[in-house]
Amino acid sequence: MSTSTATPTKGLEGVVAANSSICYIDGEAGVLAYRGIDIHELADNSTFEEVCYLLWFGRLPKRAELDDLKKKLAEERKIDPAIFAMMQQVPKTATPMEVLRTAVSAPRPWTTTPTCVNPFV
Numbered sequence: 001m002s003t004s005t006a007t008p009t010k011g012l013e014g015v016v017a018a019n020s021s022i023c024y025i026d027g028e029a030g031v032l033a034y035r036g037i038d039i040h041e042l043a044d045n046s047t048f049e050e051v052c053y054l055l056w057f058g059r060l061p062k063r064a065e066l067d068d069l070k071k072k073l074a075e076e077r078k079i080d081p082a083i084f085a086m087m088q089q090v091p092k093t094a095t096p097m098e099v100l101r102t103a104v105s106a107p108r109p110w111t112t113t114p115t116c117v118n119p120f121v
Helices: 039-045 050-057 063-078 083-087 096-105
Strands: 023-027 031-034
Touching: 031 039, 031 050, 031 083, 039 050, 083 096
Parallel strands: none
Antiparallel strands: 023 031
């Protein structure tokens, strides 16, 4: 039996939950960086698609790569007319969040290909 006692900490203070090559956080210094680029710089100077590319591939895209990614993402945003028809059947008393939740969960029965988060897989 050990006689040493440990001082308990509050919550997860000082606990490293995971190491990541994608994200760096230093809460005390107010630092959040993705792939070595400060979040403020990304927010001020990058588009959503550029940040997606950075997270997936570890670097910002060249113009042709960005154009290709935008095209692939746009292709994935097409909404089946059956979804629109289903949304018209949602009661008018439904809140916008209820309609959104329903619309997001509805496409699966109409999907003929497996869902893929990364268009490059």
